[in-house]
Amino acid sequence: MHWRKWEEAIFKALMVISLTLVLASLASILIVVIARGASALSLSMLTQTPKGGYYLGKEGGIANAIVGSLYLALGASFLAILVSLPLAFALQREYTKRRTANLTRLVLDILWGTPSIVYGAFGFVVMQYLGLRASLLGGVLTLTLVILPIMTRAMDEVIRMVPLELKEVSYAAGATTIETTLAVVLRQSLPGIATAMMLAFGRGIGDAASILFTAGYTDYIPHSLFDPVASLPLAIFFQIGTPIPEVQQRAYASALILLIIVLLVSLASRLLSRRLSRHILR
Amino acid sequence: MSHISLRNLKISYDDHEVLHGINVDIPDGQITVVIGPSGCGKTTLLKGLNRLLDLYEEVKVEGQVLIDGVNIYDPQADVLALRKKVGFLPQKPYPLPMSIYDNIAFGPRIHGLSRQQILQQVQELRKNHFSDREYASSAQPAALPTTSREMDLLVEHYLQLAGLWDEVKDRLHAPAAKLSVGQQQRLALARALAVEPDVILADEPTSALDPISAKLVEKQFQLLKQNYTIVVVTHILRQARRIGDYVLFLYLGELVEHGPAAQVFTSPCDERTRAYISGEIS
Numbered sequence: 194m195h196w197r198k199w200e201e202a203i204f205k206a207l208m209v210i211s212l213t214l215v216l217a218s219l220a221s222i223l224i225v226v227i228a229r230g231a232s233a234l235s236l237s238m239l240t241q242t243p244k245g246g247y248y249l250g251k252e253g254g255i256a257n258a259i260v261g262s263l264y265l266a267l268g269a270s271f272l273a274i275l276v277s278l279p280l281a282f283a284l285q286r287e288y289t290k291r292r293t294a295n296l297t298r299l300v301l302d303i304l305w306g307t308p309s310i311v312y313g314a315f316g317f318v319v320m321q322y323l324g325l326r327a328s329l330l331g332g333v334l335t336l337t338l339v340i341l342p343i344m345t346r347a348m349d350e351v352i353r354m355v356p357l358e359l360k361e362v363s364y365a366a367g368a369t370t371i372e373t374t375l376a377v378v379l380r381q382s383l384p385g386i387a388t389a390m391m392l393a394f395g396r397g398i399g400d401a402a403s404i405l406f407t408a409g410y411t412d413y414i415p416h417s418l419f420d421p422v423a424s425l426p427l428a429i430f431f432q433i434g435t436p437i438p439e440v441q442q443r444a445y446a447s448a449l450i451l452l453i454i455v456l457l458v459s460l461a462s463r464l465l466s467r468r469l470s471r472h473i474l475r
Numbered sequence: 476m477s478h479i480s481l482r483n484l485k486i487s488y489d490d491h492e493v494l495h496g497i498n499v500d501i502p503d504g505q506i507t508v509v510i511g512p513s514g515c516g517k518t519t520l521l522k523g524l525n526r527l528l529d530l531y532e533e534v535k536v537e538g539q540v541l542i543d544g545v546n547i548y549d550p551q552a553d554v555l556a557l558r559k560k561v562g563f564l565p566q567k568p569y570p571l572p573m574s575i576y577d578n579i580a581f582g583p584r585i586h587g588l589s590r591q592q593i594l595q596q597v598q599e600l601r602k603n604h605f606s607d608r609e610y611a612s613s614a615q616p617a618a619l620p621t622t623s624r625e626m627d628l629l630v631e632h633y634l635q636l637a638g639l640w641d642e643v644k645d646r647l648h649a650p651a652a653k654l655s656v657g658q659q660q661r662l663a664l665a666r667a668l669a670v671e672p673d674v675i676l677a678d679e680p681t682s683a684l685d686p687i688s689a690k691l692v693e694k695q696f697q698l699l700k701q702n703y704t705i706v707v708v709t710h711i712l713r714q715a716r717r718i719g720d721y722v723l724f725l726y727l728g729e730l731v732e733h734g735p736a737a738q739v740f741t742s743p744c745d746e747r748t749r750a751y752i753s754g755e756i757s
Contacts, residue, residue, distance in 0.1 A: 286532070287530075290532075291532070356569070357530070358565055358566075358567060358569050359569045359571070359572075360530070361527055361530065361563070361565060361569075362563075362565060362569050362571060362663070362666075363571070363581075364527060364530065364558065365525060365527060365558055365562065365563035365565075365667070366558065366559075366562075366581060366582040366585065366666070366667070366670050367555045367556070367558040367559035367582065367585065367586060367670060368555075368581075368585050369555065369585075372585050376571075376581070376585075377571055377572065380571075380572040380573065381572045471650050472572040472573050472574070472650040472651070472652055473572050473652060474569070474570060474572075474652040
């Protein structure tokens with residue numbers, strides 16, 4: 194009896210410790226970024242592209258990186274949805290034999306685990322072969338490859354959770370497989386699909402390695418798909434490497450902006466999936 | 476009304492045979508109850524009657540199920556038409572992820588009924604069902620021009636038929652998931668009826684319900700049997716006695732005994748039936 198109470202206390206303590214560790218690391222990241230970057234954060238930082246004295250810590254801002262990152266992540270998310278959604282449905286038992294589906298899942302999991310610098314190197318080789326320069330197009334395509342397995346597997350898992358009995362209701366009414374998929378399974382898994390999209394977007398906007406060679410970097414906002422494009426992760430990377438303290442501060446300000454974007458996206462995804470769950474039985 | 480005959484029906488999962496050659500004629504216009512201990516193949520038998528078993532990869536069906544003389548397992552058979560004709564009420568109600576209204580309209584919509592057909596159906600139904608009962612409806616179908624109200628009438632009618640109308644008429648567009656389980660089960664009944672089946676298969680339709688809701692569902696079956704052939708799987712003997720006109724007793728995948736309820740319950744021929752009815756085996 195005595196031991197069972199100890200056991201209870203020990204495991205509770207372990208949980209509290211891990212929770213504290215997680216919350217503390219998030220808090221310390223926020224504190225460091227705010228402490229170092231907040232003073233450099235200003236309206237011109239958000240709205241202006243780098244000016245003449247930028248790299249000496251004087252004028253201009255990182256609008257090029259903010260807009261560039263949004264272009265890259267939105268473009269990649271959009272392309273990834275076009276492939277992920279049908280693929281995630283195709284992996285279900287109605288459409289694909291279990292063995293084939295599981296093999297595909299294994300491949301996607303390997304792709305998920307592949308470091309993004311590998312994607313970057315791969316994209317670079319392909320672009321060289323095609324005679325493409327580092328550009329928005331190259332960056333978007335490479336980033337799409339990075340987030341595609343994440344988005345597909347996340348969607349696949351939520352779609353797999355739809356109970357067979359619910360699908361039976363639809364089939365029993367005489368619905369076809371595709372009617373069941375679109376009218377019942379899609380609706381039932383919509384909140385999870387929204388979460389999967391946001392998860393992939395968050396991963397995409399924060400990735401630096403895959404776009405290092407493929408998107409390049411520039412002080413300007415791109416005007417076409419073939420222009421090079423700046424991004425927040427690379428802005429942080431380049432600015433933090435300078436010896437000038439003011440520019441280093443700007444790196445932390447950029448990190449803060451990136452954090453805020455990711456935070457807003459998570460919040461939006463929470464709200465969206467809550468709205469979409471109105472009809473779902475839990 | 477439809478007549479169902481099983482001819483040497485054998486069903487196996489992988490290599491394990493669950494039903495061993497069932498031969499029986501299910502009477503029309505009555506409630507047939509299928510009783511037997513758990514795991515004896517009751518649900519498998521029921522799902523074999525509208526080919527819901529097709530959804531499971533590992534199931535093999537031999538023998539014939541004749542509905543109005545047509546073998547439903549014939550390779551030429553139209554599964555969608557079969558399922559329209561043979562409605563299914565699952566053990567748990569599983570509301571579709573949409574409003575109460577859309578749950579009922581789901582079947583008529585996928586079968587693409589025209590306004591004219593719906594109007595005709597409503598008028599016919601009013602003549603056939605409960606002609607002796609007072610109708611609480613305010614709408615007069617004959618006086619309606621071709622507005623979008625046909626579907627409204629249809630939805631109202633089936634909700635009346637399932638005894639749910641009065642409880643939900645003010646919130647038809649609320650999520651069906653918000654209903655109580657008892658209401659959801661009557662919604663499932665209305666949803667199954669809206670497809671205009673000839674046969675209703677019900678798999679332990681009251682097992683998830685409280686006694687009062689269960690009584691309501693049983694009452695609806697009693698009212699419906701004049702127009703439908705009803706097959707109910709139940710593990711509740713008292714329920715089988717209350718609603719059954721004809722009884723099938725399954726034991727370890729074998730159809731041990733079948734006959735009119737009065738005969739089977741009072742003077743069973745087989746020793747195993749007697750033992751089950753008296754509660755010696757369960």
